[in-house]
Amino acid sequence: MTGAAIMSDEVFKANLQQRANVVEEFLKNYPLDNAAIPARLRQGMLYSLNAGGKRFRPALCMASAGMCGMDEKEVVPFAAAIEMIHTYSLIHDDLPAMDDDDLRRGRPSNHRAFDEATAILAGDGLLTDAFAVICDMPLPAQNVLAAARLLALAAGSTGMVGGQMLDMQLEGAKAGTLADVERMEALKTGAMIRASCVCGSVLAGASAAQQAALETYGAALGCAFQIADDILDIIGDTEKMGKPAGSDEKKGKSTYPALAGLEKSRQRARAEADTAIAALSGFTGPEADFLRAMANFAIRRAV
Numbered sequence: 001m002t003g004a005a006i007m008s009d010e011v012f013k014a015n016l017q018q019r020a021n022v023v024e025e026f027l028k029n030y031p032l033d034n035a036a037i038p039a040r041l042r043q044g045m046l047y048s049l050n051a052g053g054k055r056f057r058p059a060l061c062m063a064s065a066g067m068c069g070m071d072e073k074e075v076v077p078f079a080a081a082i083e084m085i086h087t088y089s090l091i092h093d094d095l096p097a098m099d100d101d102d103l104r105r106g107r108p109s110n111h112r113a114f115d116e117a118t119a120i121l122a123g124d125g126l127l128t129d130a131f132a133v134i135c136d137m138p139l140p141a142q143n144v145l146a147a148a149r150l151l152a153l154a155a156g157s158t159g160m161v162g163g164q165m166l167d168m169q170l171e172g173a174k175a176g177t178l179a180d181v182e183r184m185e186a187l188k189t190g191a192m193i194r195a196s197c198v199c200g201s202v203l204a205g206a207s208a209a210q211q212a213a214l215e216t217y218g219a220a221l222g223c224a225f226q227i228a229d230d231i232l233d234i235i236g237d238t239e240k241m242g243k244p245a246g247s248d249e250k251k252g253k254s255t256y257p258a259l260a261g262l263e264k265s266r267q268r269a270r271a272e273a274d275t276a277i278a279a280l281s282g283f284t285g286p287e288a289d290f291l292r293a294m295a296n297f298a299i300r301r302a303v
Helices: 009-028 039-049 056-067 072-093 116-135 141-155 160-169 178-203 208-235 256-260 262-279 286-300
Strands: none
Touching: 009 056, 009 072, 009 286, 039 072, 039 116, 056 072, 056 178, 056 208, 056 286, 072 116, 072 141, 072 160, 072 178, 116 141, 141 160, 141 178, 160 178, 178 208, 178 256, 208 256, 208 262, 208 286, 256 262, 262 286
């Protein structure tokens, strides 16, 4: 296994939960003017935003900033904004026009709990409001602006949104190649994971070398994470995952395991996790240990 010693699962999970708790506290009261939001829209936004989840992406942002010398608490608003954008994407992905999933995080998808129009607007609200939260951060303006731009690109047409378009085009006949799948997953999942890491370093005023290392780490982690997710869709349990298992096969989606098989997929996920760990060879400290453990944990789910 490449890289330094990895912290135990128990310590990793405690560290992850600690960061998740900080983000949850920030999001507990929606960070904008609650009274100005129409009641049903606010209910729809909070229904999904406060539905739980491990808060991987915010934790990546916080740990990356901490590893580059910044107090993690200073980037909590940005980390929370990342979660708002991620939540919007889940709401929209579940819509009948997209993945048409009825379950998310163990309960009815937003459009099932409310209706399609409310779900669309709830997602729109979370995405747009996230950047208002970012703009209110009391950090050097040039760092906030640079990080906000990176996040917008990762979430937009050249990132997550573009990846979702490719994902829909690969649905139906398993006609895609591994190269098609890799490109789609690098955009749909990898872009936001990579940005979560790099944005943390940018906010911390990290060096170009540190930012480049975290970009390599985030890209590899995103690939490992998505392949593991695709494996779980085949071997996982709906109740444990909180979302329907087997949906990719039912829709005929081109995924890494569908095209390469489970064993090769596990090998690729392991190789990407090792690449992520190796990218942090120049970093020391508890935040670096946490990020290394994150790479291992991402693929251990699919073993």
